[in-house]
Amino acid sequence: MNDSNSEDLLELYGRVPSVKSPHDLDQKILSEAKRLAPERSGNFSRGWIPATAAVCVIGLAGLLSRPVFLNQEPPLSVESAALIGERVSDSEAIAQYSRQLRVSEVAISNNAAEKTTLTSIAIEREPGAISSATVERQRFEQDPSSSASLRPSASLIAPRSQRLLNETALDQDDDVEIIAYEEPSVAFAPNPVAATVSEPLSGAAQAPLADENLSESEVIQALEEIEKLLREENFEAARFQLNVLKLRCFDCDIPASVEQRLQTNPDNAGPLN
Amino acid sequence: MQKLLRTLRNDESLMLAYQKGDSVAFEVLYMRHKDSLFKFLYNSCQQHQLVEDLAQDIWLSIIRGVANYKPLATFKTYLYRIARNKLIDHWRQNKENKYAHSEFNEQTYLHNTDYFSAAERKMQVGEVLDAIMQLPGEQREAFLLRAEGFSQQEISEITDSKPETVKSRVRYANRQLHSMVEVSS
Numbered sequence: 001m002n003d004s005n006s007e008d009l010l011e012l013y014g015r016v017p018s019v020k021s022p023h024d025l026d027q028k029i030l031s032e033a034k035r036l037a038p039e040r041s042g043n044f045s046r047g048w049i050p051a052t053a054a055v056c057v058i059g060l061a062g063l064l065s066r067p068v069f070l071n072q073e074p075p076l077s078v079e080s081a082a083l084i085g086e087r088v089s090d091s092e093a094i095a096q097y098s099r100q101l102r103v104s105e106v107a108i109s110n111n112a113a114e115k116t117t118l119t120s121i122a123i124e125r126e127p128g129a130i131s132s133a134t135v136e137r138q139r140f141e142q143d144p145s146s147s148a149s150l151r152p153s154a155s156l157i158a159p160r161s162q163r164l165l166n167e168t169a170l171d172q173d174d175d176v177e178i179i180a181y182e183e184p185s186v187a188f189a190p191n192p193v194a195a196t197v198s199e200p201l202s203g204a205a206q207a208p209l210a211d212e213n214l215s216e217s218e219v220i221q222a223l224e225e226i227e228k229l230l231r232e233e234n235f236e237a238a239r240f241q242l243n244v245l246k247l248r249c250f251d252c253d254i255p256a257s258v259e260q261r262l263q264t265n266p267d268n269a270g271p272l273n
Numbered sequence: 274m275q276k277l278l279r280t281l282r283n284d285e286s287l288m289l290a291y292q293k294g295d296s297v298a299f300e301v302l303y304m305r306h307k308d309s310l311f312k313f314l315y316n317s318c319q320q321h322q323l324v325e326d327l328a329q330d331i332w333l334s335i336i337r338g339v340a341n342y343k344p345l346a347t348f349k350t351y352l353y354r355i356a357r358n359k360l361i362d363h364w365r366q367n368k369e370n371k372y373a374h375s376e377f378n379e380q381t382y383l384h385n386t387d388y389f390s391a392a393e394r395k396m397q398v399g400e401v402l403d404a405i406m407q408l409p410g411e412q413r414e415a416f417l418l419r420a421e422g423f424s425q426q427e428i429s430e431i432t433d434s435k436p437e438t439v440k441s442r443v444r445y446a447n448r449q450l451h452s453m454v455e456v457s458s
Contacts, residue, residue: 010420020308025328030303032336033296
């Protein structure tokens with residue numbers, strides 16, 4: 001039998017009327033197919049898995065790079081550079097630093113004694129300052145009026161970490177208002193009583209500053225500032241500046257005339273430090 | 274639109290899509306093969322109710338076994354292999370032995386008087402089916418599968434036979450049917 005005859009037979013078969021599947025049977029099978037269809041897992045695999053993977057990769061990258069961030073020092077400002085003992089050579093920066101030495105201060109609106117207590121407690125957290133702070137607190141408890149209610153606080157001249165510690169302690173008290181000022185003002189100039197800063201306390205305050213060396217130009221500038229204040233008869237501010245200068249620079253030669261003028265002025269309330 | 278896009282896909286990818294839960298893919302697959310399968314079943318046994326039951330049984334077997342489906346062969350081969358097995362199961366259960374033609378002998382077949390008496394009838398197109406039904410089961414099966422477009426190799430896969438055997442069956446079926454046509458004409 002050749003292929004042409006075979007094709008004829010297939011053609012003949014193809015002409016047999018087609019028998020179609022009944023519609024009811026189709027519906028029945030298709031509904032069953034939908035009912036028994038496997039759980040569709042495409043949404044998760046197509047959508048969530050890539051998203052989750054991306055988040056994981058980003059998170060991992062963040063974790064890997066984090067130590068780098070942790071090791072990075074914050075950019076130094078003039079203030080922070082000075083506070084951590086870095087030398088500032090730029091003249092403008094020196095001027096700014098000098099202004100800041102005159103300082104932004106914490107104002108106590110309601111209760112000065114409270115501030116002193118808080119400051120003492122804050123200082124007490126500093127290693128090596130425990131004994132002096134305790135002495136200071138005891139002195140305050142014995143005679144609140146004579147102690148350092150408005151003395152130049154240790155927080156003012158302490159390094160940045162100490163200042164932050166003090167401010168944190170102050171922030172915890174609702175009655176204490178913290179106000180920072182760019183320029184000094186008489187209203188916030190230290191009380192002459194501040195000069196009675198006890199030896200232990202001043203030692204505690206000086207300890208972190210021991211390695212700070214003021215440049216000659218800084219000393220000269222500070223003395224000029226003191227002179228200027230004396231000319232303006234602002235003895236309180238001048239005394240404050242002088243005390244700060246002494247705290248920051250042990251070896252500096254303070255002109256005797258300056259000290260004499262401060263000693264002889266009528267507002268003098270106590271010995272110079 | 275989704276259904277239209279799926280009509281462009283081949284049977285195997287549709288089946289794999291249904292394996293992942295895409296019931297629309299199965300619908301496209303079903304619509305593509307339902308009539309040819311139904312025709313094959315009908316021409317194999319010519320009992321409408323039985324064909325419906327068999328068709329339902331076959332498709333449900335595919336649906337339930339979709340998790341284990343692997344595209345080792347074409348889906349059509351897979352479908353008709355299941356169909357053939359269902360037919361054989363049915364005939365075994367009902368003690369019909371329409372497929373038991375292993376004793377088939379060409380000479381016996383060609384000189385069967387009953388066959389020639391039937392073949393002498395005037396052949397109409399619609400009557401071809403009667404002739405086909407008179408073919409021995411294995412030849413009828415091979416002829417119908419060939420008519421459905423399966424290659425010799427595919428038929429051998431569906432029927433678990435050697436390709437040479439399939440070739441012989443198809444040849445004998447064609448010869449008999451051709452004789453019937455010649456007689457009628």
